[in-house]
Amino acid sequence: MSHVTLFYASLGLYALVFLASLRLETRSRAFLLIALPAPLLFAGLSLAALIRASGHLPSHFLFERFVQLGLWVGILLWLDALRGRAEGIGRYVLFLILVLYGVAALFPKGITPPVYRYALPMAKLFFELEAWAFALLTVSSAYYLRSLIDRARQKEGPRSDLQQGRRYLLFGFVLFLASQFFGSLWSLQGWGDYWMWGKMSAVGVVVWFYLMFVLHARYVPACGRRFESAAGFFIFVLTIAYRMAWQP
Structure with a gap:
């Protein structure tokens, strides 16, 4: 098959x-x-x-x-x-x-x-850490989505939804930073795709700042649970947009 x-x-x-x-x-x-x-x-x-x-x-x-x-x-x-x-x-x-x-x-x-350079250890670390980071961020978005839907139904969902969402978000954020670190090393060693890496560097910074914002949203008085849930679910949309930008 x-x-x-x-x-x-x-x-x-x-x-x-x-x-x-x-x-x-x-x-x-x-x-x-x-x-x-x-x-x-x-x-x-x-x-x-x-x-x-x-x-x-x-x-x-x-x-x-x-x-x-x-x-x-x-x-x-x-x-x-x-x-x-x-x-x-x-x-x-x-x-x-x-x-x-x-x-x-x-x-x-x-x-x-x-492509030979994609099989190198640095490339594997970059691609795999990024994949697991986005997997964790997707699960995080699911918890935020559940919280958002519960709020829309005027139903007080469990606070554990947001707590679990934040936990997955934190782990995903750490892995995303690690993937970017190894990706930059891979490129600096001369094996990476300079054009593609340059194209994505600004997008990676946007993702990094947005994840930081969602992680700290609960500490901002103006950001209620509904706002945090919506912002957390938007991470999933950002994940799709990020991968579309990587598409050659």
Whole structure:
């Protein structure tokens, strides 16, 4: 099976799990533990096919990065379900995965041609730390989205939603800074794509400042819970925009 076929199979399975979660997630804590392995398997096979064809981990192309991102986010959700901490949040995380895969489906499904410099240790650290950073930020956005929807329904959601969102945001922020550090080292060593790195440096600074703003929003008296929730969910939109800017 090609990586495209495997991708659409994982997309369809994620959609089925999402639809089922609307009814079953709150009734059974074991639902996500049982249902998630199937889409994760096909997403993993799709990613493996991409890596095998290119000879290195996903790099610039949006399609391959979002396939990887959807897999990492799904794994984080499954681990939370394993620890009994995914109650009520699964449908929101699955919805964001579907958005990621929906956007990926609109872009070319090509594979990055084999490039030696992408297989170097610094490049691997840059790409993988960034992928895990955005996976954590996506889960964080799901918690902010849940809090925002609860506020819109005039329903006082648990404060733990914002606390969990902030926790994932902090970890994602640290990994994003680490990825930028290793990316700059990779470029300075002469192996990086100078044009692409120069193009993205300003975008990375914007992301860095915005994440700092959301992390400190709760300390600003004028920023209530609803504002913080909306700003936190916008991180997900910023993630998609960032990857679109990276698209060659």
